[in-house]
Amino acid sequence: MTTPQEELLPGTRRALLHRIAVAQAEGRAPSLVATVVRGGEPVWAGARTSVAGQEPDQHVQYRIGSITKTFTAVLVLRLRDEGLLDLADPLEKHLPGTGAGEATVAELLAHTGGLAAETPGPWWERSPGSLRPELADVLGEQPLLHPAGRRFHYSNPGYALLGALVEKLRGAPWEEVLRREVLEPLGLERTGVRPQAPHAGGWAVHPWADVMLPEPAEDLGRMAPAGQLWSTAHDLARFAAFLVRGDERVLSAASLREMRTPAAPVETADVANGYAYCLGLEIRHHGGRTLVGHTGSLPGFLACLVIGEADDVAAVVLANCTSGPPLFSVAADLVRIVAEAEPRIPAPWQPLRDVDPSVLELAGQWYWGTYGFALRLTADGLVSLEPLSGTGRRSRFRPAGDGTWTGLEGYYAGETLRAVRRPDGSVSHLDLGSFVFTRQPYDEGAPVPGGVDPEGWRGIG
Template identity: 80%
Template structure:
């Protein structure tokens, strides 16, 4: 991924600079660095610092805290895609004896495994990982706080278990697997488990005075898969581009879409805030935009990575203070600034290179009862089905190669769509998960469940 600052208009660049300058000043952060990604490339980079002449660039490392969890989730999805596990497997199948093995791998990824939010005292983020050498030290005597699978409850120990799962199935250290399977293929050469110069120091800023205190930098040991990593705005910009579109060297577009899809039931306050959680990724609705990504914090550092897939934009914001700017909000604002000032230009419309006539004849209006739907061809060779007007159930379908289609999203995700033909080859109706769609409302010749009154349509007598 290359950097091309000239692609943004001067007014847009100034608005971005103003936003991060305001965040650094009002958040009282020793330094702040940010990047914006559009179309898979970094199109803007900016920084602010309290030390004149020492503004960090895109190669300066900051600690990224829980954005580490997204990296760990990528490793677990890779294991699934390699056939080494199923997300529905209980942890006990692959990592026995933890005392938390009832939870499935998917539940751990989505923070619905019922585990505690933190490890037993002392506070793991500010003490050496050597105090917790075993998984039992991370989980404690009572690892669960809720029944497995019943509710979303953010759990750092849950991601420790996922890191241990990676090590068990790959026979290597979590960080080594991460480097060989993710960091090197994506060119994230400045992302590491321990700081590598140049890197920022972590600071606590006094809440009532403009003075600072250095924060300790601890090796988190077993907790590393939950929050150990250091990275740069440049590397995280590349990672954001990957999370938006996938990379077959690491994970397919379909698998990263799965990560970005809500997988956990939200609490009432999260529903009100428009928040959800996928597989290692946070999902937030801000205004008319949906953002995916993750935030992170460790003593001395705050980090935010936000992606708007629809706008083809992402932003990264990193700071070196324990509390300060709301970095995920700042990142979302950077995306919004570019999206509103320089809206995405659509790709030119182009006709399909070829089309199957037996599929083409299925396009157009269909009726489920008296509800009108339209079936359309999609550019990827599949079809979509949705209401002709207003809200209603709509889904995209991929072709299965045998005359059927499987739902990809919405109400009909995973459901089978079949065009049922008569003996002469003509289309009788569509069958979608037992629903019958006909060319006319309650068509007499179609096998409408419950039958059709033989007197047909009529007015009041």
């Protein structure tokens, strides 16, 4: 994490406390704990409980359910970055004989592998993992319900397969690999597969009466990579900061950007709800903000981690009830409260330290046909191409090291931008994936596809 942040203003702190107090009371949660991260550092923590004098602190463990999947995805991306697999590899290449081997690693990460949502047999979240000792017990006789890669269909068994893949390529249990490669380097000392005191007990709250029933806390066995972990608000705050900034001991910022990029086909209902799935992370649009993170639930527990990248604010909310407060809405509101009450103060503008004159001469106005664009150089070493009208295709480009640039987003993601020069060294035009950008609309001195009418521009006569 970065340098300590200034404390939030009293009015902001009270608004945050009010939000979780309403959530705990109206959602009838036995306890609820939350934290807010700004600039990579925790800046506020709060808790509410039904037992007077026993409010949980930031180090009390709760089960985090499917937030576990994000940890598993980090392990898989580490394998990719080390060259031990490619995300396009079919599972069969590394883990043969599962019956689901045609799905690729990326498809399993993005829940597009076509697998069933749940395991056959008793409800796996509320029954011991010993009932499913092998992958065949997790997958059943017909693991695929849909053609691989065709649609998003959330699959818990898919992440059991990814955990088995980690074990196969590392030669060690998933739990051991997770501890060694992620938890210890990030200092997540209170995160693990089994509860350690102090930890919350899981409860079911009766839907029509203010009474409770304890929920069993089963060891999930083969399904552990999909939802086993226990953690704390403090540890998840550190994890949220890592998911944005990266840590070279675990995973680079570039690989984490890839994890935060939508990777699954979007269903019509998901479009309406502003939802997309990435590689082990979810993206949701809420109240005009784009939030990335993951939710989680297991009998007796609810969990949510969300990050507002544009505001550099994250929130974690944990509760010990099977059903209760809508934790995504609560976490999203915590981000909103801080972002609106205390807007992010941008870093001071800094000029470029060094600039290549041959790049600087490309800055300015360009035309694709009659569409005007501006090419800008930025202090982070990138160039951007933006429509002058404010709407249309835009992208940032990073240097490729050979005098060209590679598009980072939108229509031009992965496309090559290059400056084409005349024999005398002057710039003729820009070429972007075969599109010709010229200094003047349909510049007759440039090789415009289709040519330029020799009579030039004219009025109606």
